[in-house]
Amino acid sequence: MLCLKKMPSIVDKSSVKMVCVDDFALRKRFSYGTVMINLENHRIVDMIPSRDTNDVCNWLKTFHNIEVISRDGAITYASAATNSHPDVIQISDRFHLIKGLSEVICKYIFREFPARVEIPLTESVTDEMKALYNTANRSLRIKFAHEKRREGLTISDIALLLHSSPKTIQKYLAIPEDQIPESKEIARERQHQLAIKQKEQEIKEAREMALAGYPIEQIASQMHRAHKTIQNYLNPDFSVTNGHYNVRIPRKLAPYENEVIKLRSQGLTYPQIHDIIYKKGYTGSVASLRMFMQKERTRMHEQNETEKPHSEYVQRKSLCQLVYKKLEDIGTITVKQYQEVLKKYPLLSELYTLTKDFCNVIFSKNPTKLDEWINAAQKYDIPELQTFMNGIKKDITAVKNGIIYSYNNGLAEGSVNKIKVIKRVMYGRNSFELLKAKVLFGELFHVKFN
Structure with missing residues (x-):
């Protein structure tokens, strides 16, 4: 039986002229090695259990005839290549x-940028959608029913707008307007408003002390805040509202949000909406639809209360995806939204x-x-x-x-994946010598039988 650990070198080092090098994890975040691949025959040439500049430099010196080295932008490999072969052609990988x-x-x-970028509404809000947004809780639904009744709508018409039964609307209209229960603020919103008031008071106090001539260090000490926090408070552009407040993490529903709002405004039930978007690729639950619509209603109602113009939000993550993806490949932002973001x-x-x-x-x-x-x-x-x-x-x-040149580090990235597979096969319980022997033996096998 062949002893892998004692297997001799299978590569004639003098024949190696064009290579690419990359690191791989022996023990992730603790120890790393370096692998070399021949760019001419696409096979792994050698491996060492280090990526230290001196170790890599001494290792490269053993390959006397190297003419081309493809690598990533790491200083380690750049220095090692320069010190070992001053006249070699070094190629920085395009992908990196x-x-x-x-x-x-x-x-x-x-x-x-904030976690959600606010832009003007890109689509007009229909009467059905307004009715949907203006009925975020029971109190608002009762007020809406009374308002539409005064406008001359029948009970059946109001029931259609609220997606409720006529009997429910009759109960709403039976409640005298002076006895309609008050809307209750959501506990999270109350906490948010209280936190804003406290922060505004702190900012006012810090700025008053700064005007009085106190240095930032003394203000920070007296207010028990970090130096950087006081600097932020004294910045006139500092925003009291946290940019992450009320942020929705773009999950499975993100590409279908606008469609859910439209379908719900048309009177479709949540299970019906779920069936429609499920056929288009949605894999979430019906409960997620209900939660999303409740948050949308609350947000739009807050805008009405403060008499702000209607707006919508684009996730910051979508703006980052546009750096390396085409607009049509991103389902969480439309062309109109993209144009509005660029205007702003x-x-x-x-x-x-x-x-x-x-x-x-x-x-x-x-x-x-x-x-x-x-x-x-x-x-x-x-x-x-x-x-x-x-x-x-x-x-x-x-x-x-x-x-x-057309050379790149693609072979090195693929070889690192190959090494990972071999490590997994051995459950990671291997010495470097055994890992190297198995990798190089595999390369010898391919050379002989291909």
């Missing part, structure tokens, strides 16, 4: 470059264009276009974007080589 820029733009959006935040449109231009540059085969892109991106005072561009400038030769 695009991924890095996408993450930068997403970080900026998460830092600057024109900088977003510029950032989306900047990202698309970068993708075009990366695949243009013309490295001079990268300099033009960097000059265009310099004007944006976004720290994350400036850091990304500084990284590109430091590794500019490898990035331009990535534009010129």
Whole structure:
């Protein structure tokens, strides 16, 4: 029986000329190794149990004839390649470059934008939908029934608007208007309003102390708040309302929300609506529909109470998805909503264009276009974007080589997945020597029989 641990090297190192390298987890978050793949025959060449710069450098020196190294943007591999083979052609992987820029733009959006971006209503509210929104609780339903009765509507007409039975409407109309119960505030809303009042008082106190000449450190000490919190309080643009308040996490129902509202305004029951959207791919429950509609009613009623113009919300997550997805591939934002968001935040449109231009540059085969892109991106005072561009400038030769040459790190990513499978087969109970032997033996098997 072949002893895997004592298996000799199966690769002639002098024949290896073009490679890509990447790291893989031996023990996630604790220890990592590095794998090398031959770009010519697509096979794993060698592995070491480290990704330290010196270890990788010494390892690369044992391959004397390397001419091309494809890698990601990690400083470790850039330094190791330079120190071991100064004249080698280093290629920065295109996927990692695009991924890095996408993450930068997403970080900026998460830092600057609220969890829900408020925009004007993109669709007109019909009378049926108004009736739906204006009946968030029993008190409002009774008032609505009385109002429509005064307008001359019959009991049957009112019943149709409220999606109730005529008998229920008769009970509503039998209640004298001066005895209609008052609407009760939701407990969560009461807590929210109380928290806002307390924060407004704190902000007022902090600003009064600042006007009196107290330094921020002393204000923070007296108010038992962090230095950063007091700085925020003194900022005139500081918003009292938390941007995450009343945020709905975009779950299974997100692509179908507008359709649910329309169907409900037409009088369809929740089980009927569930059957319709279930056929279109919805996998949630009927209870989720009821909960969503109650929250929508409450939100629209609050807008009516404060006499604010009707509005709707776009999830911040949808704006991040637009960085790397097409608009038609995102079910949580419509074309009209997208246009309204760009009207309110024109900088977003510029950032989306900047990202698309970068993708075009990366695949243009013309490295001079990268300099033009960097000059265009310099004007944006976004720290994350400036850091990304500084990284590109430091590794500019490898990035331009990535534009010129067709090599990439796709083979390395696939090989890392292969190593993960082998580790799972062994339940992770293996030494590095055994893992390396099994991986290289598998490569030898493929070379012999393919």
